[in-house]
Amino acid sequence: MTVLVPTSLAEALEAVSAHPDAAVLAGGTDLMVEVNERRREVSDVVVVNRVPELRTWRHDPASATLFLGAGVTWTEVEADPIAGWVPALAQAARTVGSPQIRHAGTVGGNLGTCSPAGDGLPPLAALDATVHLVSAGGTRDVPFAEFMTGPKRNVLLHGELIAGVTLPVVSGWQGYTKVGVRNAMVIATASVALVADDVAQSVRVALGSVGPVILRCPEAEEFAAGEVDFGQRRVADAAVAEFARLAAAAARPIDDHRSTAAYRRHAVGVLAARLLRRAFPNG
Amino acid sequence: MAEHYTLHVNGTAREVRDAGTGESLLFVLRERLGLMGTKGACEQGECGSCSVLVDGQLVCGCLVLAASAVGQRIVTIEGVAPVGAPTDVQQAFVDAGAVQCGFCTPGLIMATHSLLDRSPQPSELEIREELSGNICRCTGYGRIIEAVQRVAVARSTAAAGGPSA
Known part of the structure; x- marks a missing residue:
């Protein structure tokens, strides 16, 4: 019954291996809310926010990839240089909670909690992020699409830690937008991330808060790729409207205390249209 | 345990x-x-x-x-400061009328010091964003923003060798 504060990845893995039922604490912005509200009793806690290996990031120009350690905070993601490589994730970072929350909250924490409203998750889905998991027994890499299995559910096993994610550095416009009841300090009612890949000539879209997991929109993506002009940054108004309809159709929203299914479906269509137009401003 | x-x-x-x-x-x-x-x-x-x-x-x-x-x-x-010797930020909150019931004030003072340490001359938008995690139910924020701006101006004036507040 104790709080362990490892200062190396080896120590952290030893800790979660010895205490497989321990709560893993990163920034605390999700876990401590549950603890404060007595919705969760903690006995053993492994604190991972002072593990240097998890606090690092690495840009590899040769492979055009960016590795973000699980302990990288949203404050770090929203600023350059990281923001310049993954703008959609940086925009999402800027909408996470408040400055206080962004100073503490981490990329790995968003993945660990795996809320459908997690702001970092739609950009990770749209970017086809690879999630790196590590345990005393070794490592495994899981595509984001297979990592999240339901609301607040993922494939992470007891004794395993999220090491980080690898993201492609994509050439092309990308962005994230969401709606909620106010501008600051708000959980998304509906959110959309869009990544235009000028090299692969593809458009990738992911929806948040409108399903049990983050949803990609294969039909909308295929349609957009056939309609947009990557060189001239052009897309017709009618194509934007059809893209919005297909994105909304991909949503699987529910009624809950934050909003209604009908509003959420409408909202993701509006947000998807807005992002496609920002990516391809010419009509 | x-x-x-x-x-x-x-x-x-x-x-x-x-x-x-x-x-x-x-x-x-x-x-x-x-x-x-x-x-x-x-x-x-x-x-x-x-x-x-x-x-x-x-x-x-x-x-x-x-x-x-x-x-x-x-x-x-x-x-932040010993009792009876307020920082420039604390004094500016008093002077600008940015303190009403006072409950949010300690948090806002911490947030304002943090903001001005990183960004000595913040724009109004930056002030609003940086203080967006501190809720005040009394003031409507206008005087809080004014207090932050007063400190920024006074510090830059002092740094330029002008009259200190």
């Missing part, structure tokens, strides 16, 4: 004995160490009343597991 640990608060080592595992830094500061300046309200990171610095980062004390802050430098509102 009882926890025993030492926290470094406002430059002093403070022993915490027989604490519960899940206790937040906010709880420990107020209920175990008697530092009542840090306020508690929402206990879910929404209101910013419990803002403190941990290793120089502005965070919500309610979302920090107290036992996880061992070995880190914690600064609370009590560590």
Whole structure:
């Protein structure tokens, strides 16, 4: 019954291996809310926010990839240089909670909690992020699409830690937008991330808060790729409207205390249209 | 289960004995160490009343597991200035009428010091964004923003060798 504060990845893995039922604490912005509200009793806690290996990031120009350690905070993601490589994730970072929350909250924490409203998750889905998991027994890499299995559910096993994610550095416009009841300090009612890949000539879209997991929109993506002009940054108004309809159709929203299914479906269509137009401003 | 640990608060080592595992830094500061300046309200990171610095980062004390802050430098509102000798930020809040009931004030003072340390001449939008994690139900924020701007102006005037406030 104790709080362990490892200062190396080896120590952290030893800790979660010895205490497989321990709560893993990163920034605390999700876990401590549950603890404060007595919705969760903690006995053993492994604190991972002072593990240097998890606090690092690495840009590899040769492979055009960016590795973000699980302990990288949203404050770090929203600023350059990281923001310049993954703008959609940086925009999402800027909408996470408040400055206080962004100073503490981490990329790995968003993945660990795996809320459908997690702001970092739609950009990770749209970017086809690879999630790196590590345990005393070794490592495994899981595509984001297979990592999240339901609301607040993922494939992470007891004794395993999220090491980080690898993201492609994509050439092309990308962005994230969401709606909620106010501008600051708000959980998304509906959110959309869009990544235009000028090299692969593809458009990738992911929806948040409108399903049990983050949803990609294969039909909308295929349609957009056939309609947009990557060189001239052009897309017709009618194509934007059809893209919005297909994105909304991909949503699987529910009624809950934050909003209604009908509003959420409408909202993701509006947000998807807005992002496609920002990516391809010419009509 | 009882926890025993030492926290470094406002430059002093403070022993915490027989604490519960899940206790937040906010709880420990107020209920175990008697530092009542840090306020508690929402206990879910929404209101910013419990803002403190941990290793120089502005965070919500309610979302920090107290036992996880061992070995880190914690600064609370009590560590910002001695009683009776307010900082320029505290004085500006008084002068601008940015304090009404006062409950949010310690958190806002911490957030304002943090903002001005990183960005000495913030735009109004930057001030609004940086203080967006601190809720005030009295002032409507206008006078708070004015207080921040007064400090920024006074500091830049002083730095330029002009008359100090």
